[in-house]
Amino acid sequence: MRQQPFAADRADRWEEYRQLLDTLERRGRGSDPAPVRFPALYRRLCADYALARARHYSPGLIAELHALVRRGYRCLYQRRPALLAPTLAFMAAGFPRTLRRHAPVFWLAAALLFLPMAIMGVACYQNGELIYSLMDSSEVTDLEALYDPQNRKVGRAAQRQADTDFQMFGYYVMNNIGIGFRTFAGGLLLGLGSVIILLFNGLAIGAAAGHLTRLGFESTFWPFVSSHAPYELTAIAISGAAGLLLGQALIAPGRRTRLAALRANARDAVVLVGGAALMLLLAAVVEAFWSGGGAPAEVKYGVGALGWMLVAGYLSLAGRGDPHGA
Amino acid sequence: MFPRSPRLHFLAHDRARPAVAAPRDTVRLNETPEGVDLGLRPAGPTVRALALTIDGGIRLLVYLALTPLAAFAGLGAGMILITSFLLEWCYPVVFEVWTGATPGKRTLGLMVVHDDGTPVGLPASLIRNLLRVIDFLPLFYGVGLVCTLADRDFRRLGDLAAGTLVIHAEDRMARPAALAAHRDTPPRPPPAGLSLTAAQAILAFDERAARLSAARRIELAEILLARFPPAADGQTWPSGPAAVALVAGYASWLTKGR
Numbered sequence: 001m002r003q004q005p006f007a008a009d010r011a012d013r014w015e016e017y018r019q020l021l022d023t024l025e026r027r028g029r030g031s032d033p034a035p036v037r038f039p040a041l042y043r044r045l046c047a048d049y050a051l052a053r054a055r056h057y058s059p060g061l062i063a064e065l066h067a068l069v070r071r072g073y074r075c076l077y078q079r080r081p082a083l084l085a086p087t088l089a090f091m092a093a094g095f096p097r098t099l100r101r102h103a104p105v106f107w108l109a110a111a112l113l114f115l116p117m118a119i120m121g122v123a124c125y126q127n128g129e130l131i132y133s134l135m136d137s138s139e140v141t142d143l144e145a146l147y148d149p150q151n152r153k154v155g156r157a158a159q160r161q162a163d164t165d166f167q168m169f170g171y172y173v174m175n176n177i178g179i180g181f182r183t184f185a186g187g188l189l190l191g192l193g194s195v196i197i198l199l200f201n202g203l204a205i206g207a208a209a210g211h212l213t214r215l216g217f218e219s220t221f222w223p224f225v226s227s228h229a230p231y232e233l234t235a236i237a238i239s240g241a242a243g244l245l246l247g248q249a250l251i252a253p254g255r256r257t258r259l260a261a262l263r264a265n266a267r268d269a270v271v272l273v274g275g276a277a278l279m280l281l282l283a284a285v286v287e288a289f290w291s292g293g294g295a296p297a298e299v300k301y302g303v304g305a306l307g308w309m310l311v312a313g314y315l316s317l318a319g320r321g322d323p324h325g326a
Numbered sequence: 327m328f329p330r331s332p333r334l335h336f337l338a339h340d341r342a343r344p345a346v347a348a349p350r351d352t353v354r355l356n357e358t359p360e361g362v363d364l365g366l367r368p369a370g371p372t373v374r375a376l377a378l379t380i381d382g383g384i385r386l387l388v389y390l391a392l393t394p395l396a397a398f399a400g401l402g403a404g405m406i407l408i409t410s411f412l413l414e415w416c417y418p419v420v421f422e423v424w425t426g427a428t429p430g431k432r433t434l435g436l437m438v439v440h441d442d443g444t445p446v447g448l449p450a451s452l453i454r455n456l457l458r459v460i461d462f463l464p465l466f467y468g469v470g471l472v473c474t475l476a477d478r479d480f481r482r483l484g485d486l487a488a489g490t491l492v493i494h495a496e497d498r499m500a501r502p503a504a505l506a507a508h509r510d511t512p513p514r515p516p517p518a519g520l521s522l523t524a525a526q527a528i529l530a531f532d533e534r535a536a537r538l539s540a541a542r543r544i545e546l547a548e549i550l551l552a553r554f555p556p557a558a559d560g561q562t563w564p565s566g567p568a569a570v571a572l573v574a575g576y577a578s579w580l581t582k583g584r
Binding site: 056059165166167168171177181259267273 | 358360361362363364365399400401403404405406407408410411414415426439443444445447449452453456457458459460483486487488489496522525526529530532533577580581582583
């Protein structure tokens with residue numbers, strides 16, 4: 001069959017297809033169920049396109065059909081965007097399950113964060129000079145001012161005493177979730193970025209805790225941090241684990257190419273980062289609206305202990321028992 | 327030589343695909359489940375840098391629009407901080423998953439797809455945009471630029487890890503008018519043993535002829551005819567407007583027969 005009769009024969013079908021495409025594209029992605037005839041028309045168009053190429057019809061016709069196939073392909077193979085239900089399912093099962101699958105990496109990241117923290121904490125408690133190896137004197141003064149028992153609001157610098165809880169919430173969201181994301185992305189530098197961020201944060205937090213306890217600020221510092229620490233510290237360790245997964249793919253890809261390993265690990269790592277971001281969001285809520293509040297220290301310690309149990313129980317148990325689970 | 331267009335090379339390679347290493351242009355062929363080859367055109371660093379600039383401008387405008395919020399002390403400052411977080415990390419992800427491209431990319435006709443050509447989903451978009459921090463190093467996308475220039479499909483590190491491509495959304499070659507072109511030229515049978523590439527060149531010329539100047543039309547038609555073996559009866563190929571008419575006649579014969 002020559003080109004002209006071929007095109008004339010199919011003109012009506014192509015026109016119908018084109019109109020369906022226009023309406024589909026105008027409606028945006030996944031608003032309504034697509035017209036039933038669309039997939040059939042699309043497949044026949046694919047056949048026409050293949051024929052046109054095999055029969056060496058004119059380049060213009062082939063390009064035109066190609067463009068139509070491409071638009072249809074995009075419509076047919078799009079994913080249906082949905083927000084709430086998948087997010088819930090993800091937090092209920094997908095995230096803790098993925099984390100358990102990569103438990104060794106998580107423990108490594110946790111060790112990189114918590115070991116330096118503990119060592120630095122004890123060392124700074126015993127030696128008042130040590131903190132200056134990590135921060136300069138103005139930073140130390142600022143840190144001390146944060147937890148001065150004379151403060152009206154604990155955990156906020158002198159010039160931030162008047163800030164509202166909501167402003168602090170915004171600050172914690174931007175700063176902490178940003179750190180979580182950067183800890184993950186740093187993994188692309190052969191894992192070094194993640195390791196450095198984990199180590200540095202561990203050392204800094206440990207130094208602050210040891211130093212402030214030594215100064216006798218424990219009545220303000222520990223109650224303040226205890227409530228949100230379970231979510232925040234765990235989430236940073238999880239972000240670090242996600243980064244280490246990227247690094248692992250580049251350093252020890254196993255029997256895959258580095259690129260294939262990076263892709264496979266990035267799929268899991270992004271799940272970890274997503275979960276960690278939501279945990280950091282929770283931490284920001286707690287830190288901004290509860291930690292600085294006036295509840296007695298015993299209550300705050302209780303909330304903190306409960307938090308650690310919740311996090312441990314959630315990460316180790318959620319999503320078990322599903323036959324589809326990993 | 328035949329008129330050079332990227333599409334022609336791409337078609338000429340079709341027949342012997344296994345023997346051909348890679349197309350010379352940047353079209354990336356991808357087979358769909360329907361068994362047809364879809365050509366994706368990855369977008370190069372220049373146009374992507376422009377898209378980034380536009381997106382940067384849009385973000386700047388949002389920041390400027392938000393400055394009055396600072397008057398509302400605590401609440402306003404909190405809103406500004408949260409918005410800046412959203413603009414920094416979520417802006418590209420939301421737009422890519424929702425519409426396939428950030429406003430900047432959309433303006434320039436680009437879109438983000440998985441490397442099989444399907445619209446980008448949330449996981450891949452998150453990966454490529456979180457890893458943007460690394461591509462941004464050491465200064466304004468230094469790593470990203472080097473990586474883009476080194477990769478055949480112009481992918482930066484984030485794209486490599488996520489398995490995504492930034493492509494030109496529309497086919498430059500696609501012209502609905504080409505289909506409607508009505509041909510009333512009397513058909514002339516082309517010389518025997520016409521090669522497929524030559525036939526394609528004739529058809530391509532015929533479709534483009536309307537957009538060319540008369541002088542260029544004549545020039546191309548003469549070049550095209552000069553490629554054919556001399557006619558058996560020793561007569562030479564016509565030149566000038568007659569050459570254009572002859573090629574148009576061949577094209578008519580090829581598309582609708584005698």
